[in-house]
């Protein structure tokens with residue numbers, strides 16, 4: 001997609017650390033920062049030498065002179081050396097995904113989202129980095145009456161994952177509120193981010209893949225649940241603004257681009273692919289909320305940010321990327 005985040009034309013950090021750089025949002029963020037002139041240290045425990053998803057995500061930045069990649073687990077590695085001279089730290093590393101968090105993987109959620117975050121924030125404060133931007137989640141709001149969620153609403157997390165994301169953002173804010181802490185914190189509550197390289201467990205990826213391949217799509221519930229889908233370039237623009245605007249702090253919603261039901265997403269996938277997705281309906285999954293909807297007012301006031309990409313155009317870009325990937329895979333096979 002040719003659209004560029006508007007904030008890339010404004011100041012960017014000179015040197016930044018991106019945790020979770022081998023992931024979906026982290027790899028886009030690292031790329032956008034390097035393109036804008038920031039020297040980026042990307043950190044992730046997935047090793048691109050052995051993990052094909054990490055390698056595919058990092059392909060856009062590997063080899064660029066402004067990018068250095070470190071394979072390390074934030075639960076155990078020495079974090080301080082990674083932070084030398086960093087003007088901003090973007091903490092995106094974590095275990096995402098609502099539904100698997102009820103199972104035995106919950107300890108991994110706690111480890112990466114809470115314990116590793118405590119280590120990161122402690123090191124960031126000790127090294128004196130002026131700003132940390134942390135990836136929080138719309139899931140902290142839990143079930144709503146369908147109206148737009150404002151940052152001052154009382155969080156009511158409805159899944160173990162959401163509990164860890166609330167703990168993660170509040171942990172960073174608590175560190176930052178200490179009298180001696182030199183780091184200001186912005187916690188971004190991202191609303192269902194989609195676009196090229198989206199995680200394969202997420203709905204938009206699955207709907208587009210089903211439309212492209214003809215394989216069936218599993219729909220959890222009746223498809224009337226709604227999400228405030230946020231295009232990846234918009235999420236990246238908000239994230240960079242959160243690091244560069246001196247007065248920004250606290251919790252900020254990043255969403256409000258495109259409210260749509262899952263049935264509407266399926267219809268767009270059908271129209272982009274020119275074929276009907278076969279839907280297999282299953283029971284709703286525990287912890288899934290019926291509606292997420294962002295009030296984007298604070299993002300606009302504090303960051304000057306507004307989403308630019310609507311769902312149809314964003315899904316078209318995601319489908320083009322999936323088509324290009326499968327063509328490349330076909331050639332390699």
Ligand code: NAD
Nearest residue numbers: 020022023024025045073074093094096112135190192193
């Ligand atoms: P992702 O899984 O693609 O990326 C996360 C990365 O973090 C992975 O590459 C993983 O290896 C890395 N990681 C996890 N634990 C680590 C550890 N202990 N040490 C080092 N690296 C570690 O996920 P994503 O969709 O890009 O999400 C990024 C962040 O944004 C997550 O914190 C997620 O909770 C949050 N978030 C995502 C969305 C969304 O719609 N994708 C919405 C709200 C919040």
Ligand code: UGA
Nearest residue numbers: 096097098137138139190191192202203206218219220288
């Ligand atoms: C997404 C991310 O996965 C979370 O990491 C993130 O924290 C969250 O957004 C957020 O906004 O904070 P979710 O909204 O559940 O979580 O997004 P999807 O995983 O894309 O699921 C959206 C809906 O599609 C859910 O109702 C889910 O049950 C449904 N779904 C998903 C299906 O019906 N079938 C599938 O195969 C996958």
